[in-house]
Amino acid sequence: MQSSCDQEDVAAGRTSLGSAFDRASRTREIKLKLGILVNEGPYTHQASDTAYQFTKAALQKGHEIFRVFFYNDGVNNGTRLTVPPQDDRNLQKAWSELAEKHKLDLVVCIAAAQRRGILDEGEAKRHGKNANNIAPGFRISGLGQLVEAGIVADRLVTFGD
Amino acid sequence: MSTLHTVNKSPFERSAFISALNHLKPGDAVLMIEDGVVGARKASAFADLLAKAAKSCSVCVLGPDLAARGMGDKDVIQGVKLVDYSGFVDLVTEHDRTQAWL
C-alpha cells in the first residue's frame, strides 16, 4: 500500500501532508455517530477520565455520541455511592451531569455489573439484595447494546487498561 | 482506508507499544495517550523505533497527557505531533477504524 507521506515533509518534521491532509480537512466537516467503550473503573485507571474528556470534546465538535458503554470494571463508574476527595474531580458526577446535559445513553453491562455489585432497583429485587446503587443517568442493560453500538456507530473508540 | 492506533501504556511497562508498531500500514496514525506518551520522549530507548514508524505513519501524542507528566513539545522526538482532545476526536473521524492497543 502506498505511503501517503511526502518524504520532504517528513524530513522537515511535519507529519500531516499531501493527500492525507486533504482527506483530513474534508473529514473534519463531517459529523459522525460515535460509540464509546469504557473498560475500567474510576480513579484506578485513567481510562474513564480520558473517555470523559474525549466524549466532551466530541460533543463540542458537534458529533453525536450514540452510546457510552461501560464494560469490565468500567461498570464501577456507575455507582452513586462514591465519596471522592472534594479537591479532585468527581467522575461519577461528571458522567451523570454530561449525560443529563447532552441526553447521553450511558449503559452499564448487566453481566459485568452483576459480577461487581452494581445494581438498579429491579436487579436488586430480582436477586434478593437489600440495596441498589446505580447512579443517575446510567442504565443497566445487555451486551447487545455494545454490539449494536459497534454496528450502528460510525466509529467505536475503546478506553481501557 | 486507514487505522488509528491508540497506545495508552508506556513501552517500558507493556509490550503493547511494540505490538502496535508491528501492525502498522503506511497511512495509518498512531496516537499515544495516558502513560503511553512516555514512549515519545527524545533519546529514550524507543526513540529510534518510533522515528522509523513516523516515516510512513502520522505519529501523535496527546499534549495534555504529556504536560501532566512534566513534558512538552520540546521533549518529544522529531516528527511527533502534539494534539489535544479535539485533535484526538479528529484523528478518530479521519481514520476508518480505531484499534486500542491496551
Next chain:
Amino acid sequence: MADAKAAEIDSRARKKLMFVNRKAPYGTIYALEALEVVLISAAFEQDVSLAFLDDGVYQLMQGQNTTGIGMKNFSPTYKALGDYDVKKLYVEKESLDERGLKPEDLMEITYEDEDADFAEKPSVRVVSRSELTDIMAQQDVLLNF
C-alpha cells in the same frame, strides 16, 4: 435469541466485527468477558471474526486445567463458536513462535460448513503478522478489552 433492536438493524449494512484478543486467560477477566460479547454478537448476524495475538494465543491452549486455581475453565466455549456461526479465528504465527508455541499446542476448533454438506472444517487459521495486519485493516469495527 435476537432481540427487537437487532431486528431493526439494517441487514444491508452487514459489518465486519473483529474481536482482538491479546491477553492470556485467567490472570485478568478480559479473555472471558470478550468471549461473552462474541456469543451475544451472533444474534446480530454480522461478519464476526476473532484475532489472537501476543499473549492472546494462550486463550486457545489445549489442556487447560483450572482446578488448582479454583476458577472456571471456560476454554470449552471456544469450541462452541462454530454453532454461533463464528468460524474465523485468526492466530498470529509470530506470536506463537515468540512464545515457543506451535499450532499443535492449540485446541482443535471446528465449524460445520453448510456449503459443503456440513463437513467439519478448522476455524483456527494461523496467519503471519503481515497477513493479520491486512485482515485487521479490512474490518469495520475492532473490539479490544
